[in-house]
Amino acid sequence: MRFYLCLLSLLVAPVFASELAEPLFLDTGAEIPIERYSGADAAHTRVLWLPSEEGLQSRELAVARELAATGPSVWAADLHTAYFLAAARTSLEQVPVEDVVSLIEAAAADVQQLFLFTSGRGAALALQAARAWQLEHPGSERLAGAVLVHPNLQKGLPEPGEPPSYRPVTTATNLPIYLFQPGLSAKRWHLSDLARGLASGGSDLFQHFLPSVSDGFMNREQPDDAERAMNQQMPALIARAVRLLEPYAGPRQAPALVGSDDVDAEAGLAAGLRPYTGDPAPPELNLPGLQGETFDLQSYEGRVVLVNFWATWCPPCVHEIPSLGRLQEQFEEQGFSVLAVDVGEDEVTVRRFLEKRPVAFPVLLDLAGEAVNAWNVSAFPTNFLIDAQGRIRYSYYGALEWDAPEVVAIVKKLLAEMHEPAR
Template identity: 35%
Template sequence: MKWLFITILFLSSALIADDKIEIELSSGEVIMVDTFNAEGDTLYLYLPSERGFGKGHVPTAQQLAFEGGDVWVLDLHTSYMVPEHRSSINKFSVNDLIELISLTQDKGFKRLFFVTSGRGAQLALKTAHQWQSQYPGNTYLRGHIFHSPHLIKGKPELGDKADYVEVAKVSNLPVYMILPQYSTKYFRAKEILQTLELGGSSVFIHRLKGVRGGFHMRNEEDLTQADLKVKADLSNTYLQASSLLLSIKSIAPIALSAHTPTKSKHTVNETTLKPYKGKPRIALQLKDLKGQKINLNDYQGQVILLNFWASWCKPCIKEIPSLVRLGEQLKSSNFKIITVNVGESAREISEFKKRIKFDLPILLDDAGIAVQDWGVYAYPSNFLLDKDGIIRYSYRGALEWDSPAIIKTIKTLL
């Protein structure tokens, strides 16, 4: 085992030393680690999301070290020379992480908490489960702190209930889940909790109203005032979370079901509407920006494009101009576009419309009820209904709505 210290950068306080180290493992892999040292007995092990790390986590890590918590940040994308992508998490070796965790315990740490977000939560759960299988009775791992964990298996079709990765169903360590309001997981808290509880995990949910997803990793200049306020106190949130997690006595982990992994097929992202195979009719009744209740049934006799969106969703914003152009092209026909904003207030949307000017009907799903009824797990999500209110086509993601192929499909229903 070889440890290579590359450089040591002393910050404003001698109590916080940022060490960049490389750890060579028995597999021959070299893992790059940023360490924020407090010389304490509690380690916060940061695992990357599928998007890797920027520098936004550094102030929180420094503050944690100042308050007595050691932090190790694993730069796995660089270490394994893997590009940042939604599938990147599956390319990291769990066995290497098991060995690295053993090294941290050998260094004298008494307890370890995983900190990660997005699909990084899957890697944390896999690593914890395998560690416990190899070292039964070892209580070194004490829990997870997850930001908006992505534990869904694959890409569920619109209208379907998502399935979750198997390791989420056998998790036994306690989980502290941080869910910003402006993120796709905010209204999925209950089903994530229920999934994690299947294996015995105790789950604490910390909702952050008015805060954007990814705030914990963004640089300060990219944050709103609400984001900045929460981020400034994030180290204290982690400390409180770890105190809660330590109060839970974990049960023995459940074994993963034996199965043969199947190789996923490469699929090309189609840029056309797909025939919808879910429940043909779904109720929808929401208030508009003026507080008036709108019922989808009121539009019988018209072809409806129902668009779920949010102002913090970049693909949603990108497709708005083409939605407007589509509406203009088909304004003389029995066709109507109705948009459903997810989780934002009328005031917030009005402010948004001052910057991005468009005139489309907007309904407010501020409680996330329609999102769950319609099986929406990502934004934007779109449904095309015929004149009888039957859902005929759907599309998950942004489109150029005024493209000839899309207009041709819509005209078949007019």
């Protein structure tokens, strides 16, 4: 079990590969459309490209084509078309693992080494199928490793304030893994937890930080300049990841799987503010603001406080800013305050953002992610509503309309408690 950290910056010129799209008929009876891209090293190495929950997108297929031009052949499997799936958070839960095992068998049949590639929630399906294939082929060296881009291996949506839990396959994986993690992502702050889980099964794990992009950057319909630049680099970066993993391939026995790897496909976001079920005592929150002052949550005792964890690159966070301002304006004189904690961004970035979208509430800077870890924030935005006695009473993961009647009623209730006689 080894950890490696890779900080690489490469440029790649446009290249082209031959391609052939046709259905692949599996032993299980499934029919999977495959985009095939040939490479000069096709007889030795193949990359089986599995989609994220969003399905195969034209931008990532362009990356797959250019990856083939660096040497390996690439098979891109269109699982969403095969199973008539819409792009959705739980779409890949509908794909039978045994079909992906059969797909791995077909892809590995005529090459010396097969590597899996996927992103997002595709990681769980890829690792489940890889482990099942290992069980069917004990001691085989053909399945040589996996390249994962911002893998989402969480077991369901975490409750605000609770650390993320990971699917059992996370610790039942021992393939060599190269993991790309964008810096503009809430998952970056829990990457060490995920890395420990993956490595505990025996994986040789390489971590590669991509500081300027966010999760899903390869599939964005309207990428920004940083995402376009990163997409141009990705074929060379993935090719280098494959070459780096090659020496670590070898006979591996699949580790034991502890617990069920099923996920509740019906689980989703709560409809609104929910009573907080964790420890009501909030963690420490003592951070600098944009004017050089320090904000300490303890100094707000006696007021109702909404602590909002956010980032400028997070669209839902940006969406809820106006309603947060309206809520602050409506109740500030009655004892209500908003503390917005920007996570992982420097003062210049936040100031530039606020020049276009000014706010009337304090913005705190958690550049090193100390508060986001202490508060166990796993996604942005995450909100905690604290009463005048300093107790967390409500929480919510996701964007809200903060001046909606049901939210205003809860804030009024907490403000009214300030005037109730002590019991």
